[in-house]
Amino acid sequence: MQCKIKIWHFKAIEVKLPSLTHKIMSEDIQVLSEDRLYCIRHSASHVLAQAVLDMFPEAKLAIGPPVDNGFYYDFELPRALVPEDLPILEKKMKQIAKQRQKFVQSNKTIDEALAFFKAIDQPYKVELIEGLKEKGETEVGFYENVIPQNQKVAFVDLCKGPHTDHTGDIGEFKLAKIAGAYWRGDENNIMLQRIYGYCFETKAELDAYVKQLEEAKKRDHRKLGKELELFTFDEEVGAGLPLWLPKGSIIVEELESLAKRVESKYGYQRVRSPHIAKEELYIRSGHLPYYKDSMYPPMEMDNERYYLKAMNCPHHHKIFGATPKSYRDLPVRYAEYGHCYRYEDSGSLFGLMRVRSLCMNDAHIYCSEEQFESEFSKVIEMYLFYFELFGIDKYQLRLSKHSKEGLGKKYIDNEPLWIKTEDQIRQVLLKLKVPFVEVEDEAAFYGPKFDVQIWSVIGREFTLATNQLDFGVPERFNLTYIDAGGNEKTPLCIHRAPLSTHERMIGFLLEHYAGAFPVWLSPVQVKLVPVSTVFNEYAIELQQALLKAGIRVELDDSTESLGKKIRNAETAKTPIMLVLGEQEVANKEVTVRRYGQREQTTVSFEDFMASIKEESVVKV
RNA sequence: GCCGCCGUAGCUCAGUCGAUAGAGCGCACCCAUGGUAAGGGUGAGGUCAUGGGUUUGAUUCCCAUCGGUGGCUCCA
Numbered sequence: 300m301q302c303k304i305k306i307w308h309f310k311a312i313e314v315k316l317p318s319l320t321h322k323i324m325s326e327d328i329q330v331l332s333e334d335r336l337y338c339i340r341h342s343a344s345h346v347l348a349q350a351v352l353d354m355f356p357e358a359k360l361a362i363g364p365p366v367d368n369g370f371y372y373d374f375e376l377p378r379a380l381v382p383e384d385l386p387i388l389e390k391k392m393k394q395i396a397k398q399r400q401k402f403v404q405s406n407k408t409i410d411e412a413l414a415f416f417k418a419i420d421q422p423y424k425v426e427l428i429e430g431l432k433e434k435g436e437t438e439v440g441f442y443e444n445v446i447p448q449n450q451k452v453a454f455v456d457l458c459k460g461p462h463t464d465h466t467g468d469i470g471e472f473k474l475a476k477i478a479g480a481y482w483r484g485d486e487n488n489i490m491l492q493r494i495y496g497y498c499f500e501t502k503a504e505l506d507a508y509v510k511q512l513e514e515a516k517k518r519d520h521r522k523l524g525k526e527l528e529l530f531t532f533d534e535e536v537g538a539g540l541p542l543w544l545p546k547g548s549i550i551v552e553e554l555e556s557l558a559k560r561v562e563s564k565y566g567y568q569r570v571r572s573p574h575i576a577k578e579e580l581y582i583r584s585g586h587l588p589y590y591k592d593s594m595y596p597p598m599e600m601d602n603e604r605y606y607l608k609a610m611n612c613p614h615h616h617k618i619f620g621a622t623p624k625s626y627r628d629l630p631v632r633y634a635e636y637g638h639c640y641r642y643e644d645s646g647s648l649f650g651l652m653r654v655r656s657l658c659m660n661d662a663h664i665y666c667s668e669e670q671f672e673s674e675f676s677k678v679i680e681m682y683l684f685y686f687e688l689f690g691i692d693k694y695q696l697r698l699s700k701h702s703k704e705g706l707g708k709k710y711i712d713n714e715p716l717w718i719k720t721e722d723q724i725r726q727v728l729l730k731l732k733v734p735f736v737e738v739e740d741e742a743a744f745y746g747p748k749f750d751v752q753i754w755s756v757i758g759r760e761f762t763l764a765t766n767q768l769d770f771g772v773p774e775r776f777n778l779t780y781i782d783a784g785g786n787e788k789t790p791l792c793i794h795r796a797p798l799s800t801h802e803r804m805i806g807f808l809l810e811h812y813a814g815a816f817p818v819w820l821s822p823v824q825v826k827l828v829p830v831s832t833v834f835n836e837y838a839i840e841l842q843q844a845l846l847k848a849g850i851r852v853e854l855d856d857s858t859e860s861l862g863k864k865i866r867n868a869e870t871a872k873t874p875i876m877l878v879l880g881e882q883e884v885a886n887k888e889v890t891v892r893r894y895g896q897r898e899q900t901t902v903s904f905e906d907f908m909a910s911i912k913e914e915s916v917v918k919v
Numbered sequence: 920g921c922c923g924c925c926g927u928a929g930c931u932c933a934g935u936c937g938a939u940a941g942a943g944c945g946c947a948c949c950c951a952u953g954g955u956a957a958g959g960g961u962g963a964g965g966u967c968a969u970g971g972g973u974u975u976g977a978u979u980c981c982c983a984u985c986g987g988u989g990g991c992u993c994c995a
Contacts, residue, residue: 379922478923478989478991481922481991484992485992486991486993487992490923492923521988534969538985589995592920593995639995643993644992645986646921646922647994648987653994745995794995830954831952832953833952858952865954865956866956890954890955897955
């Protein structure tokens with residue numbers, strides 16, 4: 300796949316783009332070819348290949364590019380690799396490094412190159428060269444590793460470089476993991492074995508990176524979700540079907556309440572729709588032919604086939620069509636936290652980030668072409684409001700476009716309309732001076748998207764929120780409005796989900812906040828910690844007052860020591876602890892201790908009540 | 920879905936080269952009433968994921984299924 304990426308910059312923002320750099324490095328090599336890290340990582344991957352050939356002389360080599368944290372190389376091997384193989388290979392790599400083999404570049408004609416790799420029986424290299432030949436190349440680059448002591452060639456690879464001077468200069472590396480990967484990324488092809496390595500210029504950088512990975516694992520949403528008792532999965536319920544525990548449900552409902560207030564302010568109307576619909580609906584919408592495999596199989600009843608809904612759009616379209624519309628009604632904005640079910644591949648399920656039942660912050664905006672820019676801008680404004688509220692700063696905004704090859708297959712076959720609508724979105728983004736990247740072949744089948752890409756702490760990329768322009772489906776539903784001249788017109792539809800799904804949003808926020816939610820989102824906002832049980836009576840009095848004010852408060856009336864109670868509240872990441880002892884009872888005070896802070900303040904309960912009321916509400 | 924790996928108490932994990940299992944935390948009870956990140960004691964908890972197979976005997980070995988997981992593919 301050719302990956303063309305154009306980056307628009309208006310201001311410097313710090314974005315973490317592991318998979319983007321991955322794409323740039325592996326598929327558009329020139330971009331970073333001058334980079335020193337690129338050279339050492341790429342050279343390290345050659346050294347890995349040499350080590351693997353030493354261990355398995357019959358190994359077939361595929362490709363081995365650098366990536367954002369190191370490198371990988373794909374092989375076809377006579378047996379499955381096991382983790383114990385990695386230290387052995389690492390040792391061999393270090394020996395090769397010690398020899399300081401020269402990287403010697405040369406060019407060969409295509410036919411020479413083909414003959415060479417056929418002779419040493421490397422079919423993947425042969426296939427790559429044949430591909431280059433078809434593209435019209437006449438020469439290809441080779442890199443030989445030459446042992447200086449005896450001038451022997453230890454390893455040869457098809458490669459356009461560049462490399463470091465010798466194998467001693469490949470930085471500090473550590474083989475990280477073994478994985479399966481399809482040849483050329485195509486699931487119809489054979490599965491190869493991929494070895495990933497981390498690689499950095501210095502030992503300190505490598506160690507820091509490995510340490511950072513370990514730290515990241517501590518804030519993995521799957522781990523925190525269990526520790527904080529937010530959600531769970533159960534084998535008898537099914538894979539990818541999360542159960543929200545009481546504390547997680549509070550977060551769900553707080554988010555939902557926020558969304559309802561924000562959407563109300565922006566003029567959305569709330570609608571509600573069933574979880575299932577007849578097959579006809581999805582044939583009409585066009586989803587079924589594209590997504591049948593990832594929908595739960597149909598339920599057959601009374602000669603009808605019903606599907607669990609995988610998206611809310613068709614239901615909303617039907618709601619729009621239920622009453623006649625005039626241009627005076629537009630824009631119409633329907634919002635619903637809609638439950639959807641998608642039969643995602645078992646192998647792609649991942650905690651809360653990739654699930655089979657999800658509840659989406661969905662809305663559909665039906666508007667005229669003239670209203671598009673203003674409506675789209677308002678949606679982006681809403682996104683930016685949310686990002687600021689949550690303090691989300693590591694994300695990438697992406698204009699997801701169609702691909703020419705996909706027209707008529709993955710995408711509605713109307714190229715002029717694609718180009719036009721993609722430009723409409725581009726113009727809005729440029730006007731708002733929002734930095735974004737453009738990526739081909741990432742659109743929805745019915746129109747281009749504006750996506751918010753984020754990365755989980757362990758580095759997987761997800762679309763957090765999405766905003767789509769649909770130029771195809773309203774027509775299929777015969778959705779119309781009467782314009783000022785009395786003519787029937789088809790509205791445009793904007794699909795948008797700034798708060799993602801509850802599942803993915805909370806998964807993301809858990810990692811973002813490392814489990815320490817702000818007061819307004821926290822399942823338990825205040826923990827009452829009496830110094831000893833003799834002060835429980837005062838604590839109960841405060842608890843009643845706080846509950847009455849709508850504050851989520853818990854009292855630790857256990858007989859544990861004070862130190863233990865503090866520790867328990869801290870490990871539960873409760874944002875506010877109120878320590879209550881003799882002094883507090885006497886003066887009707889509370890000693891406020893905030894999560895992660897040792898210093899505390901003693902204030903009157905009255906003052907505390909006023910401030911917690913303020914803090915527990917988000918202004919929209 | 921594909922290539923690997925994993926599944927022992929509520930949680931985190933040890934262990935059994937084949938003779939039905941342990942620790943810490945948590946939980947219950949008792950003692951201690953303690954001013955800022957684990958006070959002390961006692962006790963209850965397990966068909967060793969599920970179903971087959973091999974074996975005198977399986978939690979342990981083999982196969983399948985379910986679930987998790989590292990990647991790949993996919994992601995409306």
